[in-house]
Amino acid sequence: MAKWGMVIDLDTCTGCQACTTACAMENNRLPGENWQDVLFYHEGTYPNVKLMWFPRPCMHCENPSCVSVCPTKATYKDPDGGFVLMDYNKCIGCKYCQVACPYGVRFYVDEKAVVQPDIRGVFPSEAGRQWDPPYKGPQDDPSRGIGIQPHGVVSKCTFCYHKVSKAPKGVADLDEDIPELKEYVPACVRVCAPKARFFGDLDQPNSNVNKMIADKRGVRLKDETGNKPQVYYLSGGATASVPSLRSMSDSDKA
Amino acid sequence: MTSVTVSNKEITSKQLGIMLLALIGLGIAGGIAISNLMAEGHAAYNTNNLGLFWGFPIVIYDYFLLTSTGLAMVASMALIFGGEEYRPIIRRSLWLALAGLLGGVAVLMLELGHPLRALWAIPFSFAFSSPLYWKVMAVSFYVLSLLILQVRMMKPDWRMQDLRINAMVTLALALGVTAIAGVVYGSQSFRPFWASGDIPVAFIFESLLGGLAFIIFFTYLAYAFNAAAVPASVKRLFNDRLSTLLALAIFIHLLFVLARMSSGLYGNVEGLQVWQHIAASPLFFAEILIGLLLPLVLLMYPGTRIRPWAQILASLLVMNALLISRYEYIIGGQLVPLFKGSWAPELLSYAPSPTEWLLLLVAIFLSNAVNALGEVTLRLGREG
Ligand code: SF4
Ligand code: SF4
Numbered sequence: 001m002a003k004w005g006m007v008i009d010l011d012t013c014t015g016c017q018a019c020t021t022a023c024a025m026e027n028n029r030l031p032g033e034n035w036q037d038v039l040f041y042h043e044g045t046y047p048n049v050k051l052m053w054f055p056r057p058c059m060h061c062e063n064p065s066c067v068s069v070c071p072t073k074a075t076y077k078d079p080d081g082g083f084v085l086m087d088y089n090k091c092i093g094c095k096y097c098q099v100a101c102p103y104g105v106r107f108y109v110d111e112k113a114v115v116q117p118d119i120r121g122v123f124p125s126e127a128g129r130q131w132d133p134p135y136k137g138p139q140d141d142p143s144r145g146i147g148i149q150p151h152g153v154v155s156k157c158t159f160c161y162h163k164v165s166k167a168p169k170g171v172a173d174l175d176e177d178i179p180e181l182k183e184y185v186p187a188c189v190r191v192c193a194p195k196a197r198f199f200g201d202l203d204q205p206n207s208n209v210n211k212m213i214a215d216k217r218g219v220r221l222k223d224e225t226g227n228k229p230q231v232y233y234l235s236g237g238a239t240a241s242v243p244s245l246r247s248m249s250d251s252d253k254a
Numbered sequence: 255m256t257s258v259t260v261s262n263k264e265i266t267s268k269q270l271g272i273m274l275l276a277l278i279g280l281g282i283a284g285g286i287a288i289s290n291l292m293a294e295g296h297a298a299y300n301t302n303n304l305g306l307f308w309g310f311p312i313v314i315y316d317y318f319l320l321t322s323t324g325l326a327m328v329a330s331m332a333l334i335f336g337g338e339e340y341r342p343i344i345r346r347s348l349w350l351a352l353a354g355l356l357g358g359v360a361v362l363m364l365e366l367g368h369p370l371r372a373l374w375a376i377p378f379s380f381a382f383s384s385p386l387y388w389k390v391m392a393v394s395f396y397v398l399s400l401l402i403l404q405v406r407m408m409k410p411d412w413r414m415q416d417l418r419i420n421a422m423v424t425l426a427l428a429l430g431v432t433a434i435a436g437v438v439y440g441s442q443s444f445r446p447f448w449a450s451g452d453i454p455v456a457f458i459f460e461s462l463l464g465g466l467a468f469i470i471f472f473t474y475l476a477y478a479f480n481a482a483a484v485p486a487s488v489k490r491l492f493n494d495r496l497s498t499l500l501a502l503a504i505f506i507h508l509l510f511v512l513a514r515m516s517s518g519l520y521g522n523v524e525g526l527q528v529w530q531h532i533a534a535s536p537l538f539f540a541e542i543l544i545g546l547l548l549p550l551v552l553l554m555y556p557g558t559r560i561r562p563w564a565q566i567l568a569s570l571l572v573m574n575a576l577l578i579s580r581y582e583y584i585i586g587g588q589l590v591p592l593f594k595g596s597w598a599p600e601l602l603s604y605a606p607s608p609t610e611w612l613l614l615l616v617a618i619f620l621s622n623a624v625n626a627l628g629e630v631t632l633r634l635g636r637e638g
Contacts, residue, residue: 071390
């Protein structure tokens with residue numbers, strides 16, 4: 001059984017946000033509700049300021065706190081592939097999973113729109129969904145959190161379950177450079193122009209992702225939480241890096 | 255038993271008045287809140303996806319829930335350990351516990367994305383790893399045990415010793431609900447402001463404090479704050495035992511708050527920076543100085559502790575302080591956003607929206623209406 005994981009090479013990532021855009025298109029995300037985001041920040045004080053960026057999908061944790069707190073089992077860990085998914089039909093919108101996810105990658109979309117104008121008013125839905133965008137992906141599987149999000153539920157990145165789960169059994173890596181596999185590659189990985197993202201099976205010792213994690217000493221974000229992300233960062237330090245702990249001293253305030 | 259110094263008819267008409275006022279208030283506040291919700295959906299609340307997920311409605315819900323369990327603890331401990339002198343407050347405490355819970359749950363229902371789905375999706379999920387699952391299950395059994403006790407006390411000649419087992423079950427469930435409510439927050443290890451092993455215990459003392467304050471305040475309310483109408487047995491109980499217990503509970507709650515504040519201000523643990531913000535806020539000062547220290551002084555000073563006005567004022571101030579305390583804890587734990595906060599220096603900002611304030615009124619009016627209904631139909635004052 002596969003355990004899908006992602007490797008993001010921060011030395012190669014240019015912060016172009018193609019991944020964010022591709023994810024939004026693929027998954028019909030509302031503007032601002034980015035399942036996959038690139039977060040920009042700065043470190044240091046003038047004149048020694050460094051602009052940093054950090055790409056951040058759902059970590060599809062091995063031991064996800066969002067799953068253990070959910071009182072309805074609407075959030076669950078798919079044993080076949082290790083995806084952390086949402087069943088929109090079971091979610092009651094209590095937002096406990098949002099509170100409990102250390103990575104801030106869950107969204108409850110019934111609130112005020114993050115980006116104005118609120119596009120839900122421009123493309124209203126008649127089917128009890130959040131909106132009815134002019135372009136929609138053909139996939140619709142509410143039991144896995146795929147398709148346009150209904151009202152009153154939380155949503156999250158699916159690791160492009162609708163693509164990855166259709167990959168031929170036993171493949172070690174889903175690489176967009178292999179023509180027969182590229183349809184199964186998650187949207188954010190597939191569009192990454194500088195090829196900073198890789199996707200593969202963490203349970204196969206010979207997978208490219210496993211080798212990269214070993215060779216370049218991949219790290220997991222906030223590993224101290226015990227969530228054990230299935231997303232690894234390669235952080236050479238030349239450009240972007242895994243952010244250091246919070247610093248809230250006055251000198252850090254912009 | 256001491257005879258009641260005011261006629262049942264008088265009490266009934268006053269209670270009917272309170273009920274009417276509460277129902278009118280409920281109609282207005284609930285009507286506006288629901289129409290706002292219908293027009294705007296959850297956008298009527300000021301919570302957001304940036305990190306403040308649980309806002310004022312959750313504060314209100316937990317406040318009323320903990321008040322309810324506190325009242326149940328007071329009543330069941332009085333039944334188990336107290337003796338006959340506590341009789342005048344037991345039925346009223348138990349009924350208030352139900353009334354308060356109803357107010358809180360109503361607000362929770364208006365906050366959930368799918369309130370009706372929750373009614374089946376939680377009980378049948380068997381999500382044993384979730385503190386919320388346990389909380390909902392425990393609350394269900396807790397309500398059942400409150401109802402059974404209340405029904406068994408409908409007989410005018412109910413005897414305390416017959417109800418001990420029932421009271422023990424109620425006490426265990428009230429403690430369980432409160433402790434689990436603490437675990438919901440206290441187990442969030444990556445939110446240092448919330449996470450602490452002592453939170454379930456702190457919640458239990460906070461609930462007890464709320465229970466004591468509420469029973470004193472609402473007993474006076476049952477006599478329309480006319481101290482002359484309050485039966486002598488009730489006065490004796492309040493002047494003696496309950497004032498002492500209330501003072502003690504204030505003191506213990508203060509210790510918990512101040513201990514957490516000092517380690518929050520002194521240490522440099524990630525996420526505890528929010529203490530600097532909280533400890534400097536006027537709300538915090540109001541909570542500590544006016545809401546807790548002033549009542550403590552009123553109740554400890556022999557000249558004031560036996561004065562009805564001092565008892566009423568002290569309980570009212572404590573009731574407010576506990577709401578502030580709940581607000582600071584639940585909102586404060588989210589002001590340092592978990593992830594974006596890793597490098598974003600600012601705390602999040604949040605203030606309840608008008609609709610969220612209305613929900614507080616909904617809970618207050620609904621609980622008061624139900625409480626007054628109990629006073630009228632169950633004649634809770636007959637025990638005095
Ligand atoms: S990153 Fe958050 S939402 Fe994703 S699996 Fe982990 S805990 Fe759950
Ligand atoms: S919001 Fe939905 S998915 Fe999240 S914990 Fe509540 S029921 Fe589970």
